[in-house]
Amino acid sequence: MELPNSYWDKLASRYPRYTDESIQSDARFIFGVAEDFGVDFEGKNILDIGCGTGTLAIPLASRASKITALDLSKPMLDIFEYDKETLNLEDKIDIFHTSWDDFIIKDKYDISLASMTPAVSSQEQISKFINSTLTYGIFVGWGDFKNNDIIDELLKKHNTLKNKTFGQTQRFTDYLKAVNIKHDVKYFQTSWSDSYIFEDALDYAISHLERFGVEPDVKVVENILLAKIKDNKIKFTTNAQKGVVVFKI
Numbered sequence: 001m002e003l004p005n006s007y008w009d010k011l012a013s014r015y016p017r018y019t020d021e022s023i024q025s026d027a028r029f030i031f032g033v034a035e036d037f038g039v040d041f042e043g044k045n046i047l048d049i050g051c052g053t054g055t056l057a058i059p060l061a062s063r064a065s066k067i068t069a070l071d072l073s074k075p076m077l078d079i080f081e082y083d084k085e086t087l088n089l090e091d092k093i094d095i096f097h098t099s100w101d102d103f104i105i106k107d108k109y110d111i112s113l114a115s116m117t118p119a120v121s122s123q124e125q126i127s128k129f130i131n132s133t134l135t136y137g138i139f140v141g142w143g144d145f146k147n148n149d150i151i152d153e154l155l156k157k158h159n160t161l162k163n164k165t166f167g168q169t170q171r172f173t174d175y176l177k178a179v180n181i182k183h184d185v186k187y188f189q190t191s192w193s194d195s196y197i198f199e200d201a202l203d204y205a206i207s208h209l210e211r212f213g214v215e216p217d218v219k220v221v222e223n224i225l226l227a228k229i230k231d232n233k234i235k236f237t238t239n240a241q242k243g244v245v246v247f248k249i
C-alpha cells in the first residue's frame with residue numbers, strides 16, 4: 001500500500017534514530033545476515049532507498065566508501081542531515097530528497113539496500129532496485145505479524161481486521177524466485193515501546209488507525225487511551241516479525 005507523504009512527515013519526529021537500541025539490534029542482525037551471505041561492506045558504494053533518519057546508513061558509514069541515501073520525506077531527511085553533520089559524515093553520505101520512482105541511477109552501486117520502505121513495492125520498483133546493484137541487494141520488510149497492544153484493541157473496537165502491510169518479505173522473495181535470483185532470507189522478531197502524553201498518544205493512535213483505512217471515532221479512542229494512562233503517559237508496545245533478504249546478481 002502506497003502511503004501518503006504526509007504520513008511519513010508526521011511520523012518523522014517519533015521515528016527512531018540510529019541511537020535507538022531496538023534499531024541498533026535490528027541493524028546488527030541485518031548486517032550479520034548479509035555478511036553470512038558474503039556481503040562485505042568495506043570500501044563499497046552503497047545505495048539506501050527510503051533511508052528515513054539514517055538508521056542503517058549511519059552505522060554503515062564507517063565501513064562504506066560512500067553512501068547515497070534517498071527518501072521522499074523532508075522531515076525524515078532533516079533529522080538524518082542533522083546527525084550526519086554532528087557525526088562529521090559529510091564526505092561519506094550524500095542525501096537526496098526524492099521518491100524512488102523519480103531517482104535517476106547514473107552508475108550502479110556495489111550494494112543496494114531497501115529497509116522497511118514501501119518505496120520498493122511494485123514490480124517496477126523491485127526491478128529498478130535489483131537493477132541498481134552490481135553485486136548484492138539487501139531487502140528488509142515485515143514478516144508475518146505486527147502486534148501493538150493498544151492499536152489492536154482500537155482496531156477491534158472499530159470492527160477492523162489487520163489485513164495489510166505484512167507478508168512484504170514473502171512477496172519480495174517470490175519475485176526473486178520467479179526471476180531466478182540467488183538469495184537467502186532470515187526472519188527475526190523485534191519489539192519496541194513508545195510512551196506519550198495523552199495528546200501525542202491520541203495523535204499516534206489516530207494516524208495508525210488512518211493508516212489501516214479506518215475513520216477513527218475520536219471519543220472511542222480517547223476513552224481507551226484514558227484508561228491506559230500511567231504516570232501521565234501511555235505506553236504502546238509493538239511486537240513484530242521482520243525479514244531480511246539478501247540476494248546476489
Ligand SMILES: C[S@@+](CC[C@H](N)C(=O)[O-])C[C@H]1O[C@@H](n2cnc3c(N)ncnc32)[C@H](O)[C@@H]1O
Binds near residue numbers: 008098100120
Ligand atoms: C519505515 S521508514 C524506514 C526507514 C529506514 N530505512 C529504516 O529501516 O529504519 C520508511 C521510509 O520510506 C520512505 N518512503 C516511503 N515511500 C517512498 C518512496 N516512494 N520513495 C522514497 N522513499 C519512500 C518514507 O518517507 C520513510 O522515511
